[in-house]
Amino acid sequence: MAPRCPVCGLVFERETGYFIGAIYINYGLTVALAVAGYFVAEAWLAPSPGWQVAGWGVFAVLFPLWSFRYSKSLWLAIDHLVDPTDAAGEPGSNGPVRPS
Numbered sequence: 001m002a003p004r005c006p007v008c009g010l011v012f013e014r015e016t017g018y019f020i021g022a023i024y025i026n027y028g029l030t031v032a033l034a035v036a037g038y039f040v041a042e043a044w045l046a047p048s049p050g051w052q053v054a055g056w057g058v059f060a061v062l063f064p065l066w067s068f069r070y071s072k073s074l075w076l077a078i079d080h081l082v083d084p085t086d087a088a089g090e091p092g093s094n095g096p097v098r099p100s
Contacts, residue, residue: 001072012076022075026064029071034060 003013034056041047047055 019072022071026068026071030064
């Protein structure tokens with residue numbers, strides 16, 4: 001992962017534990033897709049429960065490995081939306097002016 005955005009200079013790497021929220025996003029997305037996929041496959045294809053559990057178990061292991069980078073970028077975007085930072089990573093300079 002690059003340390004900064006080449007366009008705006010936003011600092012990507014943060015303190016230890018910062019990306020815990022990205023793990024929650026990744027987990028939630030994986031569970032939602034696996035559960036929804038289970039019921040859609042059950043309704044349309046009616047495979048045996050053993051095949052369903054095996055297939056969605058493999059999905060639940062592989063999908064988070066692929067999607068974690070996107071979960072991290074979504075978490076950064078949410079954080080930047082809630083608490084804008086300047087190019088040096090200092091909070092508040094790009095956000096709304098707050099009265100003292």
